[in-house]
Amino acid sequence: MAAPGAAGPGAAAPDVLDLWDRSVRDHAARPALVTPHRELSYQDADRLTDGWAAGLAARGAGPGKLVGLAFGDPARTVLGMLAALKAGAGFTVLDDRLPPAARAALVDRTAAAVWLGDGAHAPEGAYAPAGPDTGGGTAAAAALDAARPVRAAAGSDVAYVLFTSGSTGRPKGTVVERDALRRFASAVAERLALTPHDRWLQVASLGFDVLIEEVFPAFAAGAAVVCRKDTRALDAEELHAALGRTRTTVVELSTQYWLEYARWLAARGTTTPAGLRTVVVGGERMDPHPYRAWQARQPAALAHVYGLTECTVSSTFYTGLLPSDAEEVPLGTPLRDVEISIRQGGRPVPDGETGEIHIGGPLLARGFLDDEAATARRFVADPYAAEPGARLYATGDLGRIDADGQLVFLGRVDDQVKIRGHRLEPARVERALCELPGVDQAVVFPDPASGTALWAFTVPADPAAAPLPGEAVRLTGGDRDALVAPLEAQLPDWAVPRVLHRVAVLPKNPHGKVDKRLLSAWAAAQAGPPAGGPVPDRAADTSRDPLEPLESVLALFREVLGAPALGPDDNFFDHGGQSLLAMRLLARLRESDPAAAGLRASALFASPTPRLLAGALAERRASRR
The missing domain is CATH 3.30.300.30 (ANL, C-terminal domain)
Structure with a gap:
């Protein structure tokens, strides 16, 4: 496979930036980017990113090159993606949660022409331009006003490189071209019927390909992307508050994250904020029961999606009302420019039969960065295609096409699993x-x-x-x-x-x-015995602490972690705790203890054991009295 630096044939139109330029022209005064500090209009965001693009071009960015993004906040990351594309380059985003060794390895592999960022994880010497929240409002953007570099990029040039989970070894850098990104953004905006009145809340990790789906379809429709102040995960209560406060109309959640939010809403007998019209959900198999329960209780519609980084994020969408007899939630029908087929031994099978899901069409990635062998193995020629040169991506997922033409997921061909939306x-x-x-x-x-x-x-x-x-x-x-x-x-x-x-x-x-x-x-x-029964010596010894709250907190730790023998001084994170379970624990605490009202997931990092958390709750009670 050619490296990202290999420029495609002569510049071709249309380009992904044509979608942005159309929104700037038609919706200049409408918000493009909403941050906790201000709303940036399409016109102002356009002028600001023109200035950034000029700075990038002066530092060597251009067609076939990569710009690395390492900001500590989502808004600057989104602006950096635009600026890189305006410079004719592609972009890659460095996840701030990566361990130092893995981060250094990705920086070395991408060989970016320029690093743009101001986060603590940014490589030394990164370029940090003035941003939308540095003061001065429109004047700040005007100060950076500069002519956009002449764009010589072709549709076959790299738009971005994002790294997959590295399920079989080191992470794979997936190279997606500009034309695939353009087609994808248009198709998703069309399928979700996005308008300039929509506001899409950005919640995905910045190194995750869902970020692409949160940003470019919104810009293609003249809608606004709503950004948080940082990359910290929101628990269910914080998410609900943010959706209402920002007047969000569309949000995308991983399957497990959505389940936590659905449980939180059900426990309070409340519904999604009035402005929220669509919740996009994907990443793992969806159980029909919570899906039906949501559709019966919530005004916001669901869009169940399926796709892979190698095929430009989501490939299929299901937005229907789930029939009462359905045993699986369908993955839906393909987007425009996506071709879905079910194959056995590489040969297509009739609808209704089970086989491996294959994805084709112009949304396929170019291949993997610096791994020609993996590219040749996973992106294969389609001998049954009408057009010569057509390619397929073998997903490794089992599925079938049902009687309604919907794709249905039936498991994995191999032993690969999904953990919190990541393939492993x-x-x-x-x-x-x-x-x-x-x-x-x-x-x-x-x-x-x-x-x-x-x-x-x-x-x-x-x-x-x-x-x-x-x-x-x-x-x-x-x-x-x-x-x-x-x-x-x-x-x-x-x-x-x-x-x-x-x-x-x-x-x-x-x-x-x-x-x-x-x-x-x-x-x-x-x-040992279930929670509430006798406790082994190593875990119990709560008799020395007369506080009843410790016992209730300990019981909730055991319940959420599924660890009946957990002791009062056992660390939540040492016993299987992670962000989604932390959300669940705090939700249960708020239900049973008024002192836990307003408690956030960050409290668990400061007080990760039942004894410490019970003490923190006692201090909150005392301060209120």
Whole structure:
């Protein structure tokens, strides 16, 4: 595959920036970008990013080159994407949550001509232009007013490179071209019927490809992108408040995030804010029950989406009313310019039959950055296409086309799983565990209860350190840290197992595969009696603390984490806790304790054990009295 630096043939029209220019022309005074400090009109955003683009071009950005973005806030990131495209270059976004080693590796791999950013994670020497919130309003934009560089980019030039989860090794940099981005933005704006009156709240992580879907379809329709002040995740209550405060009409949530928000609304007997008309949901399989419950209770409509980074974000949308007898929530029908086929052994099968989902059409990415072998393996020629040179992307997902022409998801061809919206090959984590001293074998899979965190079962290299056969000993303290700390240094947070057990052997099922159900049963048996029953000595000792709130907080920790033996001094994050479970815990606390009103997820970082959190709640009660 040609590197991003390889310019395409002569400049071609139309271009993705034509969509932006049309919105500037037709909706100059309407808001393009809404930040916590101000609204930036299309006209002002256009002038500001023209100035940024001129600065980028002067520093070497241009067609076939990349501009790296490393801002600490979403609004500047969005402006940086526009500025890079105006300079004729593509962009890549550096996720501020990456461990330092992984961050340095991506900076080296992208070989960006210019780094634009002011975040703490920005590479040394990054260019940090004045932004929309540095004071002066329109005058600040005027001070940066400069002629936009002459655009010589072609539709086949790189628009952006975003890195996938790296499910089978190092993250793959997916190269998406300008024409694919243009077609995608137009098609999504069309499917969701976006208008200049829409306001799309940006909530995705900045290194995640959903960011593309939150921004470019809105700009294509003359709508506004609403940005938070930083990249901190919002819990359900904060999300609800932000949707109402910003008069958001469209928001996109991962499947698990949406479920947390739906539970929060149901627990309070309330509905989505009046202005919210559509919630886009995707990333994992959707259970029909909560989908129907939402459609029965909430005024905001659902759009269930399916797609991959390699195919320019979402490829199919389902917006229908789910039939009462449906066993799966459909993935929907393809966008304009997307071709969906179900194949067995590369050959298309009739509608209704099961096979691997293949995606074709002009929205396919060019391929993978610096990995020609992976590009050739996953982006394959379509021998059954009417036009020569047509390509397909083999998704690895199983599906079928139902009688209504809707795509239905039926599982994975391989063992790849989804964790909090990210694709992961468990073997990647298992290999990392087996490279650690003292670990002979390992298996990793999502927790059976929520599927939002990873469990790991390890077999020690020293048989003397192994528990009895049929036992799963949960690792805590230094034993746990010895395995988790090295993983945190090389893997993203969501890919690090938070609950780890040691076993004598990895049991096999009749098919010769690791019996994950049996491992889960061993772990459940070792956990002891259910919450509310007798507590093992290591976990209890609450008798020394007469405060009843500690007992209630401890019970909620156990309930949310599914850990009946959890003790008052056990750390939430050491026992499988993560952002979605933190939202759930705080929601349950607010239901049962008035002192928890207004408590945010950040409180758990300061008080991560039941005893510390109970103490923090006691202080809040005392201050109120």
